[in-house]
Amino acid sequence: GAVVSQHPSWVICKSGTSVKIECRSLDFQATTMFWYRQFPKQSLMLMATSNEGSKATYEQGVEKDKFLINHASLTLSTLTVTSAHPEDSSFYICSARGGLNNEQFFGPGTRLTVL
Amino acid sequence: AQKVTQAQTEISVVEKEDVTLDCVYETRDTTYYLFWYKQPPSGELVFLIRRNSFDEQNEISGRYSWNFQKSTSSFNFTITASQVVDSAVYFCAFSGGYQKVTFGTGTKLQVIP
Numbered sequence: 408g409a410v411v412s413q414h415p416s417w418v419i420c421k422s423g424t425s426v427k428i429e430c431r432s433l434d435f436q437a438t439t440m441f442w443y444r445q446f447p448k449q450s451l452m453l454m455a456t457s458n459e460g461s462k463a464t465y466e467q468g469v470e471k472d473k474f475l476i477n478h479a480s481l482t483l484s485t486l487t488v489t490s491a492h493p494e495d496s497s498f499y500i501c502s503a504r505g506g507l508n509n510e511q512f513f514g515p516g517t518r519l520t521v522l
Numbered sequence: 523a524q525k526v527t528q529a530q531t532e533i534s535v536v537e538k539e540d541v542t543l544d545c546v547y548e549t550r551d552t553t554y555y556l557f558w559y560k561q562p563p564s565g566e567l568v569f570l571i572r573r574n575s576f577d578e579q580n581e582i583s584g585r586y587s588w589n590f591q592k593s594t595s596s597f598n599f600t601i602t603a604s605q606v607v608d609s610a611v612y613f614c615a616f617s618g619g620y621q622k623v624t625f626g627t628g629t630k631l632q633v634i635p
Contacts (some may be wrong), residue, residue, distance in 0.1 A: 513569070
């Protein structure tokens with residue numbers, strides 16, 4: 408199947424700093440990318456949907472100024488957590504939709520720990 | 523609005539037992555997709571199956587089988603002869619057409635040796 412990568416796979420940062428997470432579709436062009444967040448022992452919750460070249464659409468309750476999403480190309484989307492705080496510690500998973508059947512493929516996730 | 527319900531929070535079975543994970547969905551869409559994903563402790567989602575709303579045939583893949591019934595809006599997942607490696611959290615998910623994927627709350631399966 409298609410491959411979606413995320414970098415970094417884990418990151419630890421100090422409170423108040425910003426962290427950027429990359430999501431890449433390696434062997435297909437992704438017209439749409441999604442960012443999910445998963446807190447411990449909970450389900451995946453969609454944060455935002457982004458289409459290449461346009462602004463992301465955020466789900467209710469997700470601060471767009473805190474979670475900056477850039478979908479600059481058909482193979483790359485980035486999520487920047489600005490001024491991260493301990494409550495932002497979570498598992499962030501991206502997914503990319505594309506390919507022959509326009510399926511959605513998930514990345515391996517990035518574990519963010521904010522001290 | 524779409525909704526996916528996995529009523530079973532945690533299930534424990536002894537190795538070699540069969541186990542069925544339940545999934546019930548709600549939607550007004552006529553075209554949609556249903557999914558099952560496995561999430562082992564490492565966290566990475568493992569895709570298991572995608573089924574579209576027009577295909578109600580049950581599917582078997584090795585020890586895994588899926589029962590899709592539109593009449594009861596259910597898409598249940600059965601593992602036969604469970605193994606310790608099957609221990610994970612399993613998510614049922616829904617997508618209306620080419621829209622976002624909505625996940626259920628997950629069922630944690632523990633297979634005891």
